[in-house]
Amino acid sequence: MLKINNLNAKIDKKIILNNFSLNINPGEVHAIMGPNGSGKSTLSNILSGKKGYDVTGEILYENKNLFELETEERAHKGIFLAFQYPLEIPGVNTNIFLKTSLNAIRRANGEKELDAIEFLNLVKEKAKNLKFEEEKLNRQLNVGFSGGEKKKNEILQMSILNPKLSILDETDSGLDIDALRIVADGVNSLRKKNNSFLIITHYQRLLDYIKPDFVHVLINGKIIKSGGPELALELEKKGYENFN
């Protein structure tokens, strides 16, 4: 589904990703763990199409060159990024934003757009599953939301947009244990044969709730070790510094 070959990324001449390679097949859950500044967020930014990086190498998504796709086209084709810091957009109603987004994606895929009632029913159901207060959906997008609410809002959007490849960029940071469980449940309920996940995290604790198929350790822009879920536990024990 996603093949990253020898990806190099620089920003202002500073090397952030260095010959980074990764292969994700349909249905797999990958976790990337790394210390601060290892290049985790750069990876998610590049996958989602954020500009400002000097990039070489290759990223294939469903066998197509990802670099040829605009940010929104990537979204149309099923790539979803749960932002580490979800943006506040004043004046824009959360529900309206979600509906615009969902229908843009459906339209791009030749599906029928949902009308207001169909949409509201869908949102209600998803919000209930995630214990997300419906009242918040009538507020301005992320404005005045707590850190945890913003993250839950990202997962809600994910469950509504039903992406093929979900990238969770430090979604666990700033969450208390209950919120963490709700977020994990949300992710787990989306795990299907064809849906893949890339979970970027600093800590192992999220992986207690979402069992990854593969764990990769990212240090200085490079994967230095890959393995199964046990690698996360090893890392937690040793710490990044002694891990070599």
Place this chain on the structure above:
Amino acid sequence: MREKELNILKDYKYGFTTDIESVKAPKGLNQEVIRFISNIKKEPQWLLEWRLKAFERLKALKEPDWQKPKYPKIDYQDLYYYSAPKSFKEKPNSLDDLDPKLLDTYKKLGIPLQEQKRLNGIAVDAVFDSVSVATTFKEKLTEKGIIFCSISEAVQKYPELVKKYLGTVIPITDHYFATLNSAVFTDGSFVYIPPNIRCPMELSTYFRINASDTGQFERTLIIADKGSYVSYLEGCTAPMRDENQLHAANVELIALDDAEIKYSTVQNWYPGDKDGKGGIYNFVTKRGLCKGKNSKISWTQVETGSAITWKYPSCILQGDNSIGEFYSIAITNNHQKADTGTKMIHLGKNTKSKIISKGISAGLSDMTYRGLVDISSRANNSRNYTQCDSLLMGNKCGAHTIPYIKNKNLESNIEHEATTSKISEDQLHYCQQRGLNQEEAVGLIVNGFCKEVLQQLPMEFAVEAQKLVGISLEGSVG
């Protein structure tokens, strides 16, 4: 070539002209032309004298030049001051008598005048070039004693009302353009709401400039008698022409004790082409007088059109406890220029005013908010709150905020806040990651930015305005 034309047409969808023969006063500005206008409208002597007095005054006035957008000198002798469709020489008695081409024009604008196709719950007065062509829903309004007609008709049928209020808010001794209007105004709408009547529907005027070399000088007069309420909508379009056209209207609102007037404008005059050629000069004077106690006047404007917009819809808060409000969205793109804002003059006790202004500039345009809040020494316990936000798109445009704040009353409070910002790359990226293309993302964020003002518009207008906001900024990012 044809494709190019089509593209232009797509940009400004109201840019067609209507091929209707018209009757015009001779070009130029002089006593004869004023007499001609007055005569063709069969006006009473007092009104002719009033016009001539304004004209005398005009000779002593100079065109103001303190505004930010400068424009080439207007040759006032090279304009037509009166233009009416020929079929109007004898005013038609009913819609059936109207020139079908005219009906067609309004259909293209999306304003069906035939009552069977009428807009739901909105009574419309349509002004074509200089004259009012049709007013809908007359009977229903008459039942309640509401007068809604062209001002020409009001002069004939309700002279005492017109005489009592005309020029009481914008006197003939006002500034240049207002006085010019007083001398040569041709038509416009007249509204009178009797005491304790709540007008059951939105009243609406649609202005259309069609003829070339024509100045449009309408005059609107709205009187809300004690305890009454009216919501009034104004829409404007003009065909695309290479030369600039002048629109210098006067709008006077008078609210008596406990009355409320809500005046909304969606201004979409032709803004000129991408290189700044042509377009309307929109130099209008709008002023409301909260004459009675507990009265309220609220202006809402969405200004997206015109080459130059230069106007300050204002409130004079004379009655104790009266309220003035101003909600504005102004968008300039390409070479457009706007210098707009409001004046809130607090004279009565316990008067309150609120100003929310959202300015968006893109392309090579220039936008100025200019406003005055003046609390006089008698206006005890008065309040003003002002918020002016500007959004810039690109660094070839300008956004300016020039508020004048005067407080002479120690019991009164004035609060003013202003910010200038841009749409952040991160916000755009976030929306695009959710599948919105750049223009949709910009439209969404800008509509969010304008939300507080859009909420003030009546339902039917809000939808139109929201679309207009998106269209006006098309192609301004990226």
Place this chain on the structure above:
Amino acid sequence: MREQLVTDFDKIISDSNFSKKDIELKRISLDKFIEDGFPTKKKEDWKFLDINRAIEKNIGELDFYNDYSFQNKIDTSYFVKGLEHNKIVFINGRIEKIDFKSEDSNKIEIIEESNLSNKFNNINSLINLNNAFANKNYKINVKENYSLKKPLIVYHLTSNKIYKKNINLRLDFKLESNSSLRLIDYFEDDSKDNFINIFYNFDLEKDSSLKNYKIDHKDNKNVKYSFNNIDQKENSISETFILSSGSSFFKNEVNCDLNGKYSSAFVNGIFKLEDFKNHEIKTNINHLTENTKSYQLIKSVLGEGSKAAYQGKISVNSIAQKTDGYQLSKCILLDKTSEFNAKPELEIYADDVKCSHGSASGSLNEDSIFYLMSRGINYEQAKELLINGFLLDVIEKITDSETKNLIKNTLGLKE
């Protein structure tokens, strides 16, 4: 006025030894002033306070000639105590003393400049008046990497020997790279009905720092105008604080050109007025390159018949991305005859900027007074406490602690 100007000008020229070129430049400025006259409220910049009327009403006919041949005796009792400082003493417009004895003498250069430049022609007619009549031009250079150990206090003293006179002062400062200067302007008037016109020019080189504190506190019946022009290079800082209180009429104008990256300007001020005084602060902060910053905070407390105006303008050039501009004015009206006017203006041509302004005016919060009174404080005391609290946060913005204490003492604010 025209004849008076011409005769007074000729008298000055014949008394002094200006160069031919200077006389020529002075004459151009004079002609320009004669043409324009004193600014009236028809000029946008003078909309709120009309200096032409103030001069007509408070003074009447002005005399532009001053005889600078006699030395004035310096009354040292006017000097600020408890604060060691350098001094420049003006008495009735004549420089009586320049004293930098606290400093390394080779680090400060004092040039009696005879070469006038016409760089500052036509800013406004008062600058032209200043160019035409200013007696001596001193230029003070602070050398590279030198920070003055002690503040410099410029005393603006007047005695009752002058009456209905116009006095024009001019000082130039150059702060070479990485140097710093603390400059306090201290006004003490024993005269009345004069018009004092001051023009300072500052050139701030890379990494230099200027702190200018203006203290006009003693009640007097003079009309004053002061113009600071500050030109700033990379990474320089200017801090201006104005205590505007004593004179009948005082307009302080600050023009700041932020020409170098990472340069910043701070303008803070207090109006504390009563007794029909008219004061104004007008600022023009021009952000001309990227990554510059400006901050302005003005607070006013206005008593009987007084009127204050604040015109603050932030301009952002189209290349001045990442500008950070902020201004706030707050006012308390104490009397039904007092008046506050503000025109906080933003003129912005770049899109990646953070600019905002705010303005608020109103009366003292009666609830707060009530609260204090419920704790046993009487009305007058409660009022004073609240006013002091209101003003204190502007004073706290003063970064030089010695001057901060001086100003606190001047205003009678207790620690």
